[in-house]
Amino acid sequence: MKDFAPVSSLSAVHALLQSMPTADEKAIALWAAREPQLTKPAGSLGRLEEISRFLCAWQGRHPPRLENVRARVYAGNHGVAALGVSAFPAEVTVQMVQNYQHGGAAINQLCKTFAIELAAESLDLDRPTADFTKGPAMSEAECVAAMATGMRAAEDGVDLLILGEMGIGNTASAAAISHGLFGGAAADWTGRGTGVDDQHLKIKIDVVGRGVQVNRSDDPLQILRCLGGRELAAMAGAVLAARHRRIPVLLDGYVCTAAAAVLHAADPHALDHCLVAHASVEPGHRRLVAQLGKRPLLDMDMRLGEGSGAALAVGLVRAAAACHTGMATFAEAGVSDKH
Numbered sequence: 001m002k003d004f005a006p007v008s009s010l011s012a013v014h015a016l017l018q019s020m021p022t023a024d025e026k027a028i029a030l031w032a033a034r035e036p037q038l039t040k041p042a043g044s045l046g047r048l049e050e051i052s053r054f055l056c057a058w059q060g061r062h063p064p065r066l067e068n069v070r071a072r073v074y075a076g077n078h079g080v081a082a083l084g085v086s087a088f089p090a091e092v093t094v095q096m097v098q099n100y101q102h103g104g105a106a107i108n109q110l111c112k113t114f115a116i117e118l119a120a121e122s123l124d125l126d127r128p129t130a131d132f133t134k135g136p137a138m139s140e141a142e143c144v145a146a147m148a149t150g151m152r153a154a155e156d157g158v159d160l161l162i163l164g165e166m167g168i169g170n171t172a173s174a175a176a177i178s179h180g181l182f183g184g185a186a187a188d189w190t191g192r193g194t195g196v197d198d199q200h201l202k203i204k205i206d207v208v209g210r211g212v213q214v215n216r217s218d219d220p221l222q223i224l225r226c227l228g229g230r231e232l233a234a235m236a237g238a239v240l241a242a243r244h245r246r247i248p249v250l251l252d253g254y255v256c257t258a259a260a261a262v263l264h265a266a267d268p269h270a271l272d273h274c275l276v277a278h279a280s281v282e283p284g285h286r287r288l289v290a291q292l293g294k295r296p297l298l299d300m301d302m303r304l305g306e307g308s309g310a311a312l313a314v315g316l317v318r319a320a321a322a323c324h325t326g327m328a329t330f331a332e333a334g335v336s337d338k339h
C-alpha cells in the first residue's frame with residue numbers, strides 16, 4: 001500500500017488528485033443484486049439504501065463492514081482570531097483539546113454512543129497561522145505538513161472516517177475559502193460562527209472579503225494554503241488519502257466541508273467517496289453543499305463543529321448497513337413478492 005504521509009509539496013498533492021480510484025463496480029453489482037430481494041417494497045428504505053450502496057462502492061466490499069469507525073478532530077489556531085471574528089478567545093482551542101482528551105466534550109459522548117474510535121490532534125497550537133488579510137495564512141511547507149498529518153488518519157483497516165475540527169476563528173477561514181472558490185459576496189458566505197454579535201459580524205465580513213482580495217488564485221490548493229488553517233489542511237489531506245485507501249468519509253459542518261471543497265474545486269469527482277453528514281446552521285454551509293451537488297443526511301440545527309454532526313450520522317450509516325446485510329430476502333422469509 002502506498003504511504004501518503006511523506007508528501008513534500010503541493011504538486012505532489014495535485015498528483016494524488018490525478019490518480020484517484022473510482023467506485024467499485026463489482027461491489028455495486030453485488031449490492032444491486034441483493035437489495036431488491038429484501039423484504040420491503042423497492043426503494044422503501046429511501047436514503048438508507050443510498051448509504052449502503054455508497055459504503056459498498058467506496059469500501060470495494062459487499063457486504064459493507066463497519067468494525068473500525070474512526071473519528072479524527074484536528075485543532076489549529078488562526079491569525080485572524082486576533083481581529084475580532086469570533087465570540088470566544090483563541091485559548092479555547094487548546095482548552096477544548098484538553099477537554100477532548102479528558103472525555104468531556106460532545107464529540108466524546110457521540111463517539112461513545114456510536115462505537116467510534118476518537119483522537120484529537122493538535123497542529124502547532126502555539127504558532128497561529130498568519131493573518132490572511134495581509135498575505136498567505138501558511139507557507140507551502142506548513143500547509144503540506146498539515147495535510148500529511150491528516151493523511152495518516154487513512155490507515156488500512158479503517159472502515160469509515162469521521163472528520164472534525166476545533167479552531168477559534170476558523171469559520172472565517174471556511175467563509176474565505178468558499179468565497180475564494182465559488183465567488184459571490186463575502187456576506188453570502190459569512191455567518192455568526194460561535195455566535196458573534198452584529199458589530200463583530202460586520203468586522204468578520206470585512207476580514208473575509210479582504211482575505212479573498214489579497215490572496216486570489218486559480219489553484220484550489222493555493223486557496224487552502226492562503227485562506228485555510230492547519231486543521232483545514234489536515235482534513236483535506238485526510239479526505240484525499242481516504243479516497244486512495246478506499247475509506248468512505250463523513251464530512252461534518254461548514255469548516256470541514258469547506259476544507260473538502262478545495263479538492264472538489266480541483267476535481268469535481270474528488271468527494272464522491274464522501275457524504276455530508278448534516279446541514280450546519282451556518283448559512284454558508286447550505287450554499288456550499290449545493291455547490292458540491294450534495295444533500296446532507298441530517299438537519300439538526302447544529303453548529304458545534306468538532307465532528308459532532310458526522311458522528312451523529314454514524315447511527316444512520318450503521319442502520320443502513322445492518323438493513324442491507326441483515327434483512328431476510330422474500331424467499332428466506334416466505335413473504336410474497338410484488339405481483
Ligand SMILES: O=C(O)c1ccc[n+]([C@@H]2O[C@H](COP(=O)([O-])O)[C@@H](O)[C@H]2O)c1
Pocket residue numbers: 085086087088165166167168169170171172192193194195196252253254255256280281282285302303304305306
Ligand atoms: O462547522 C460548523 O458548521 C461550525 C459552525 C459554527 C462553529 N463551529 C466551531 O466553532 C469554532 C469556530 O467558530 P468561530 O466563531 O470561532 O469562527 C470552531 O471550533 C468550529 O468547530 C463550527
Ligand SMILES: Cc1cc2nc[nH]c2cc1C
Pocket residue numbers: 088092096165166167194304305306
Ligand atoms: C466551547 C466551544 C466548543 C467547541 N467545539 C468546537 N468548536 C467549539 C467552540 C467553542 C467556543
